[in-house]
Amino acid sequence: MQVISGKIEKAKKVVLYGPEGIGKSSLAAQFPNPIFIDTEGSTTELDVNRLPKPSSWTMLQQQVEWVKHQGGLYKTLIIDTVDWAEMLCTEFVCAEHNKKGVEDFGYGNGYVYVKEELGRFLNKLSDLIEVGINVVLTAHSQIVKFEQPDEMGSYDRYQLKLGKKTSSQTAPLVKEWADMVLFINYKTYSVAVDDKAKNKKHKGQGGVRTVFATHHPAWDAKNRHGLPDEFPLDYGQIAHIFNNQAQTQPVVPPQTTTQTAPVQEQPVSQSIAPPPQEPVTQPVTNNATSLDPSIPQSLRDLMSQNGVSEEEIQVVVSQKGYYPMGTPIANYDPGFVNGVLVGAWVQVFGMVQDFRKNLPFN
Incomplete structure (x- = not known):
């Protein structure tokens, strides 16, 4: 000891x-x-x-x-x-x-x-x-x-x-x-x-x-x-x-990317299954104005912060059978948006990344 x-x-x-x-x-x-x-x-x-x-x-x-x-x-x-x-x-x-x-x-x-x-x-x-x-x-x-x-x-x-x-x-x-x-x-x-x-x-x-x-x-x-x-x-x-902290505290080497560790959330009753992946986060800049302003702000901010488009959300949602492809996000039920898309954002973003990997030009 x-x-x-x-x-x-x-x-x-x-x-x-x-x-x-x-x-x-x-x-x-x-x-x-x-x-x-x-x-x-x-x-x-x-x-x-x-x-x-x-x-x-x-x-x-x-x-x-x-x-x-x-x-x-x-x-x-x-x-x-x-x-x-x-x-x-x-x-x-x-x-x-x-x-x-x-x-x-x-x-x-x-x-x-x-x-x-x-x-x-x-x-x-x-x-x-x-x-x-x-x-x-x-x-x-x-x-x-x-x-x-x-x-x-x-x-x-x-x-x-x-x-x-x-x-x-x-x-x-x-x-x-x-x-x-x-x-x-x-x-x-x-x-x-x-x-x-x-x-x-x-x-x-x-x-x-x-x-x-x-x-x-x-x-x-x-x-x-x-x-x-x-x-x-x-x-x-x-x-x-x-x-006196400057000389005694450890310094973490900066990352080469702006990725953050995934936020571990508790399972949601309407959980989306794929394993979580690291969302790319750039919170200093906010490009939410490029998205449909009728999208709930809590979801719009996460989409902007991680560079996710409306079409990618629609693809993920349609793949799980929640809403048909092309349904405007603004028409989604607020409980679904807050409980699934926002509450289980790490899993949602993981599905978006999987979708991107399967695109033909990738």
């Missing part, structure tokens, strides 16, 4: 959360050489590198794989925000099981499936840590009633906004996964009483944006780097944590 002593410098897993508009994205943009996956399209005013807004869970996972294989070109991947990513995850789980909503599973099973799928996604993000890429998840906060078992009464506290019901499952999962959970909020320095009001209303005074780095009854936070309990919203307060 080999004994390993001392600190091991690795990339960091960071969660930044707080109310909307407080500066989470701006703080994340100051991390080393970042690239954004903007799930909600809110970084348009930031001068940053970003990938197209993912329109499906499958597309989001392909983008993560693409960043992983860029050979150290980027040092930080930022998913802004993880609560919007969770909505894509929920849509995928529902489509996979042919359900209209997560409540349709019954007995809370839908939330369990969402937790398991999100857990697999966090494992995929951990793979980026192993190749030296920091991962930052931004999230909105929500105020919930909290009651400790050994205390009388309940009180309000801030938590990750990952859904009212799923917060008991996915929020703890994200917090456990992270090395650092930082809560950002406006610090109230005093509370004044409005004597003119009929019921003497209390008003908070002060509004300095503050980062809270340790756990408190009123919010979730943690860090493993000896940060102070609170400090101003300034990247310089945490920059030292990332300054």
Whole structure:
């Protein structure tokens, strides 16, 4: 057995959360050489590198794989925000099981499936840590009633906004996964009483944006780097944590092609059988405008991202007997599009590649 002593410098897993508009994205943009996956399209005013807004869970996972294989070109991947990513995850789980909503599973099973799928996604993000890429998840906060078992009464506290019901499952999962959970909020320095009001209303005074780095009854936070309990919203307060990574992190040699590893999805009830092959992914450029705009966006983005034509989709679909050749993709049933073509995109793209190999000029 080999004994390993001392600190091991690795990339960091960071969660930044707080109310909307407080500066989470701006703080994340100051991390080393970042690239954004903007799930909600809110970084348009930031001068940053970003990938197209993912329109499906499958597309989001392909983008993560693409960043992983860029050979150290980027040092930080930022998913802004993880609560919007969770909505894509929920849509995928529902489509996979042919359900209209997560409540349709019954007995809370839908939330369990969402937790398991999100857990697999966090494992995929951990793979980026192993190749030296920091991962930052931004999230909105929500105020919930909290009651400790050994205390009388309940009180309000801030938590990750990952859904009212799923917060008991996915929020703890994200917090456990992270090395650092930082809560950002406006610090109230005093509370004044409005004597003119009929019921003497209390008003908070002060509004300095503050980062809270340790756990408190009123919010979730943690860090493993000896940060102070609170400090101003300034990247310089945490920059030292990332300054020593360049010499200690491994660098992955860049690939000669832009291929990404296939996204492993769970079997779909209408599964397409051929074995998965690696989809060619170029998420930095988006040629979806060359496709029929009436095609659902989640499918159109995957087709554009992987260079798949409408005719190739029609051929694959007709070969499996779902729709006759020539049926416009816009006329496909939405459940079929989301549950089969998008949900099992890796298998679909594998069939497209097989079709290309059998063309006469190949």
